[in-house]
Amino acid sequence: MARCCSQAQRMAACIAGRPGVGSCCGGWVATQMVLCPMSRHLSTFPDPGLVPAGHQRSVETVSFSPDSRQLASGGWDKRVMLWDVQSRQMLHLLVGHRDSIQSSDFSPTVNCLATGSWDSTVRIWDLRTGTPAVSHQALEGHSGNISCLCYSASGLLASGSWDKTIHIWKPTTSSLFIQLKGHVTWVKSIAFSPNELWLASAGYSRMVTTPVWDCNTGKCLETLKQGVLDVAHTCAFTPDGKIRQISRTSKSPRDPQT
Numbered sequence: 001m002a003r004c005c006s007q008a009q010r011m012a013a014c015i016a017g018r019p020g021v022g023s024c025c026g027g028w029v030a031t032q033m034v035l036c037p038m039s040r041h042l043s044t045f046p047d048p049g050l051v052p053a054g055h056q057r058s059v060e061t062v063s064f065s066p067d068s069r070q071l072a073s074g075g076w077d078k079r080v081m082l083w084d085v086q087s088r089q090m091l092h093l094l095v096g097h098r099d100s101i102q103s104s105d106f107s108p109t110v111n112c113l114a115t116g117s118w119d120s121t122v123r124i125w126d127l128r129t130g131t132p133a134v135s136h137q138a139l140e141g142h143s144g145n146i147s148c149l150c151y152s153a154s155g156l157l158a159s160g161s162w163d164k165t166i167h168i169w170k171p172t173t174s175s176l177f178i179q180l181k182g183h184v185t186w187v188k189s190i191a192f193s194p195n196e197l198w199l200a201s202a203g204y205s206r207m208v209t210t211p212v213w214d215c216n217t218g219k220c221l222e223t224l225k226q227g228v229l230d231v232a233h234t235c236a237f238t239p240d241g242k243i244r245q246i247s248r249t250s251k252s253p254r255d256p257q258t
Contacts, residue, residue: 054081054090061115063104072113074101080115080125092134094125105149105157112171114157116146122159124171137174141167144186152192156215158199160187166201168215178218182211189234193241200243202235210235210243 057076064071070091074080080094080101094115103116113125122139144162151157156177157169166180166187185203192199198221199213210224224243236244 055079060100060102061104063106063113065106065110066108067110070106070110072104072106072115074104074115076100078117080104080113082113082127092125092127094134094136096123096136096138097121099145103146103149103159105151107151107155107157107171108153109155114149114151114159114171116149116159116161118145120144120146120161120163122146122149122157122169124157137171139167139169139171139174139176141176141179147187148190150190150192152196153194154196156192156196158190158192160190160201162186164203166190166199166213168199178215180213180218180220182220189236191234191236191243193237194239195241200235200237202233212243 055073055075055077056079059073059075061075062071062073064085069085071083071085072080073083074097078095078097078100080092080097081090082092082094083089084091094113097115097117097119098121099118101115101117105114106112107114111126111128113127114122115125116122120140120142122142123136124139125134125136127134139157139159142159142161142163142165144164146159146161148160149157155171157171159167159169161167164181164183164186166183168177168180169175170177180199180201183201183203187201188204189202190199191201192215197215199215200210201213202210212221212224213219214221238244
């Protein structure tokens with residue numbers, strides 16, 4: 001089940017599903033997306049807003065735009081759907097991937113949406129064009145499915161893959177800026193530091209480690225170790241530049257400079 005949240009409007013999105021065949025882990029077939037305001041107390045949650053059903057198979061990724069006005073969803077039907085959060089209506093149906101879609105992220109300007117697929121490509125959709133046609137460009141270079149995507153504040157795009165590598169792209173020129181190698185398992189999560197000098201990543205490993213990379217040289221500056229047998233589900237930088245690993249036994253944020 002996919003899930004994400006928006007800090008701008010304090011909204012949460014998740015996928016309501018049912019057991020079924022044809023999803024990635026013999027798991028869930030999405031039936032509806034749910035949007036609801038987040039609250040400190042579950043008892044104060046208002047009735048959630050149900051997004052009209054649209055996907056035909058399991059939904060694997062949902063992402064809010066930076067302004068929280070749009071929500072993108074993608075999954076095993078090879079389609080990307082762009083939704084208006086306020087009206088809960090579909091704005092665009094984006095078709096072009098040749099296989100299931102696993103990851104997505106909006107550009108800081110909200111002009112573009114990046115999606116990653118099991119077809120080993122990243123596609124960047126230009127959302128400035130009108131309905132129904134939305135142009136896109138394909139970024140090729142990975143040899144495995146694209147498991148995670150992350151835009152930097154200035155518009156660089158990082159992609160993590162099952163091929164155990166990370167690519168940092170310059171979307172404006174459709175060119176590869178640098179490739180990061182060193183993971184021994186597939187890359188599960190990536191995050192740019194606020195100053196864009198570093199990139200943190202988490203691989204699907206039982207020993208929680210978070211490499212911190214120099215975005216200009218591609219070198220691994222250090223590897224933060226949590227020292228427990230658990231999987232790091234995601235990694236993120238706090239606004240003051242510290243790294244946060246999210247796992248079942250998460251600890252306090254670490255400063256990569258110390």
